[in-house]
Amino acid sequence: MKAQLVFCTMAQESWKKEAEETGVHTPEAPILCVNNCGFFGSRMTENMCSKCYRDTVKARTVASVVEKKSLVSLSSTPLVSEDTDGGSGSVAAGKQVVEDDTPKPPSNRCLSCQKKVGLTGFKCRCGGTFCSMHRYADSHKCTFDYKQAGREQIAKQNPIVKADKITKI
Numbered sequence: 001m002k003a004q005l006v007f008c009t010m011a012q013e014s015w016k017k018e019a020e021e022t023g024v025h026t027p028e029a030p031i032l033c034v035n036n037c038g039f040f041g042s043r044m045t046e047n048m049c050s051k052c053y054r055d056t057v058k059a060r061t062v063a064s065v066v067e068k069k070s071l072v073s074l075s076s077t078p079l080v081s082e083d084t085d086g087g088s089g090s091v092a093a094g095k096q097v098v099e100d101d102t103p104k105p106p107s108n109r110c111l112s113c114q115k116k117v118g119l120t121g122f123k124c125r126c127g128g129t130f131c132s133m134h135r136y137a138d139s140h141k142c143t144f145d146y147k148q149a150g151r152e153q154i155a156k157q158n159p160i161v162k163a164d165k166i167t168k169i
Contacts, residue, residue, distance in 0.1 A: 112140045125149070 033041040039049035046053065110117055110131040122135035125144040134140040 110134055 030040045031042065031047050033039050033049040033052055034047045035049075035052045037049060037052055039051070041047040041049050041052075046056075048056065107129050108116060108118055108121060109129070110121070110133075111128040112130060112134040115131045117129060117131050121129040121131065123129055124135070124137070124140070124142060125146075126142045128140070130140055137144070137146060
């Protein structure tokens with residue numbers, strides 16, 4: 001009986017030492033999410049459940065990206081440009097032109113029938129994406145001039161060579 005007690009206390013002491021060494025502590029009571037969503041949170045996720053923590057991290061990153069973009073756009077574009085001509089002291093206000101440098105995502109619909117094409121879409125030289133029915137130039141009223149492009153390509157590949165005149169001796 002005493003051997004069992006000694007063994008149990010030794011086992012409990014070793015478990016306590018392992019918990020202290022690894023830094024893992026079991027909470028006394030489960031912690032509810034601080035957003036009151038009904039799920040349990042943990043200390044690692046700031047006492048939030050995994051979904052609420054993911055949402056707050058995403059909101060933080062979006063806010064930091066927007067803040068960085070606004071700082072870059074303000075520092076790169078001058079708001080007022082000064083122009084002095086002969087001491088007249090006139091100040092002209094510069095117009096701020098903001099262009100959106102983000103390219104549009106590629107269209108995944110046929111320009112003729114609006115059918116979704118996904119990865120099987122055919123890109124035409126006129127700039128559109130078409131389905132298998134409208135992929136040919138005559139079926140979608142293509143504005144690209146294939147004949148002229150062919151002539152230019154042949155002219156580049158086969159330049160006209162004129163030999164110098166032969167001089168008589």
